[in-house]
Every structure is written in structure tokens, then in C-alpha cells.
Amino acid sequence: MALPVVYNVESIRVRWKTTIVAITSIAGTVGVFIAMLALAKGFQATLITSGSPQNAMFRRAGATSEMDSAVTLDEIRVIEDAPEVARDSAGALVSPEVVVVAALPLKKSGTDANVLFRGVTPRAPDVHDNVHITGGRFFQAGLFELVVGKNATMSYSGLALDSMVNLGGNSWKVVGTFDAGGSALDSEIWADADLVNPTYKRPTGISQTVVARLESPDALEKLKARAEGDPRLKARPERETDYYAKTSQNLTTLITILGTMVAVVMGIGAVFAALNTMYSAVAERSREVATLRALGFPGGSIVVSFTFEALLIALVGAIVGCLVVLPINGLTTSTLNFQTFSHLAFAFQVTPPLMVVGIGFALLMGLLGGVFPALRAARMPITKALRDL
DSSP states (O other): OOOOHHHHHHHHHHTHHHHHHHHHHHHHHHHHHHHHHHHHHHHHHHHHTTSOTTEEEEEETTOSSSTTOOBOHHHHHHHHHOTTBOEETTEEOEEEEEEEEEEEEBTTTOOEEEEEEEEEOTTHHHHSTTOEEEEEOOOOTTSOEEEEEHHHHHHBTTOSTTOEEEETTEEEEEEEEEEOTTSGGGGEEEEEHHHHHHHTTOOTTOBSEEEEEBSSGGGHHHHHHHHHHOTTOOEEEEEHHHHHHHHHHHHHHHHHHHHHHHHHHHHHHHHHHHHHHHHHHHHHTHHHHHHHHHTTOOHHHHHHHHHHHHHHHHHHHHHHHHHHHGGGTTOEEEEEETTTTEEEEEEOOOOHHHHHHHHHHHHHHHHHHHHHHHHHHHTSOHHHHHTTO
């Protein structure tokens, strides 16, 4: 015979002060836990969405990132001739890219921070199909002109349309802004690769990376085999999304581990709050429990009832925690991308799966905080409690 749910609801209502303490502790823990996971999720999503599954990225064999890679002009021509590379009326959809780091002042602090300065050709938007000009126009080849990602515009001073920016000793004019769908490209500035190289004393015709659009996503394996067998080609292709997934892995793992450690420490406090609430409930309801046992309710029903009550408190705390953290969804923050040593802006992503994880974590805290008081209530001697009636 099971105890009715209304008994637990009424108990929570009567002991609302201690219940609020437990709910607040659990809500705070869940909120911090989800916020840290949303931070890691946002950083990872920003990098992964920078790539396309239909793009292959060529880098020098053994290079760990774009920064330590080099691809020659002769290799670029070999890549352009590969039958696995897609073409349009203007030719092969290939984007040779020069990658350097420049210093610009942040709007928030005024201190200099690294921005990724990418030298590209006018073919770049055709290969990076998530990039769309939202203001002004794309730069003209041969002119000291810049197009700026939307997050770079918001993060750095002096990048408004028609502004003049000094980079590498040359004066550049901002002629356009672009939106790359919330990806890492939004934190970059782009210019003509043939001007970026000499500006930063780089050899002419050398690119750090080459991005090529595939005829189909399945063409990558054939392209890899071709690259392995061609002695002219020292660069090796990998799927663009795979590259960005790897670059996000270290920091994402670090944020997740730190967030979990913080949540566990806070969770211990929340569990003690739940234990205190439920032990108080057991102490105050000793005669109630004895009466229920005398009426024929078995010890198992008492355990289930008290555990259910703790889980109900935990669930309410989890819902409150989710609601509290929900407003940070889409909030932009920034950090250093350790692969490129540049400033990267990204948004928190509070997703339904993360909230489910947070609720599961809260229910675990509720279970740990409720099962031991429930067992104590079930083992309570009936005769001793009934003497006090």
C-alpha cells in the first residue's frame, strides 16, 4: 500500500522555510553547472560551425594548426586540378589563405588583443558558404581594404565601416562587414592575401592553409589517397569540420572538467541542505510516521514516500536553476583560442540536452539527500513514537 502524493505536497507546504533553503541550494548548483556546460558548448559550436563537411582543408603534413603550416603556389595548382574539387563557371572552388595575428584595442578595456587577420582571394566567400556580406562590399584585389566579421566589429575599436586601420605598418580601409553564422570566422578580419603576405614580411605565394570545396562529402577519401600518392603535394587534406572540432577539444574539455568540479563541490553543499531538510522532516513527523506504520503502511512505502519528496524538492530546484540560467543563452563572451593565439568571441548555448543533464544532476542530489532520512523514518520504532501521542 503506497502513501498518496498529496501527503508529500502538504508536507512541503507546511515546512516551506527549510524547503526553500534546499531548493535554493540545488537551483544554484544546477545553474552553475549548466552555465559552465553552456560555455563549453558555445565555444565548441563556434569553432565547429566555422567549417563545412563539404570542404577539405589542406595543411602541411605534420602541422598542428593553421599557424605552423605552409602551402606553396605549386601545391595550390595541384589542388585546383584535382578532379575531387568542385568547380563553377569561374574555375576550381579553392581558397588559398594566409593567416597572421595582429593587435587591435578591445572596446571594453582599451588594451590590445590579438585578432586573426586572414588573407584570402575574392573566391573565399564562394568556398566558405556561411560567409555573407552584411554591410558595404567585399574588398577589391590589389587594394588595402578590409572586410570585418560581425563579432570583430563589436569586440575591437576602430573597425566601423569606412574607418582606416593601421596593421603591419600599412593603412587599411574597412569597406565591408560580414556574418559567418556565429562561427569563429566572425571574429576575424579579411584582406587580399597578396597584400597581407608582404605586409608581414611573408614569402610571396605561400599560404598557411588551402580550403577546397569537394564535389561531394564522400570525395574526401579519394582526395586523401591522391594527395598521398602525389610527390608534388606535401600538404594533406582533412575535413574542415574535423579540423575545427580538434581545435576546440582541449579548451572544451578543460571548461567541462572545471565546471564539473565546481558543480560537484556545490552539489555536496546542496546534498547536505537536502539531508538537513529531510532529516528535519523525519524528526518533526516521527509521530506521523509511527501512526502511518500503525495503520498498516509498510516500511517500504515510507521509504518511497520520503525519497519521492526529496526528489520532488530537487526537481523544483532544477527547474528554478534552468530558468535562472536561461537568460544567458546567446550572451556573447570571449576567450583566447590557444590554437591561433587570437581573441575569439562566442555565445553561451543553453540547449535542452544541457538542461536535461542539469535536471538529472539535481535528481541525483535529491536522491542522495533523501534516501538516508527515508531509511531512518522506515526504521523508526512505532511504540516509542506512539508514546508521545
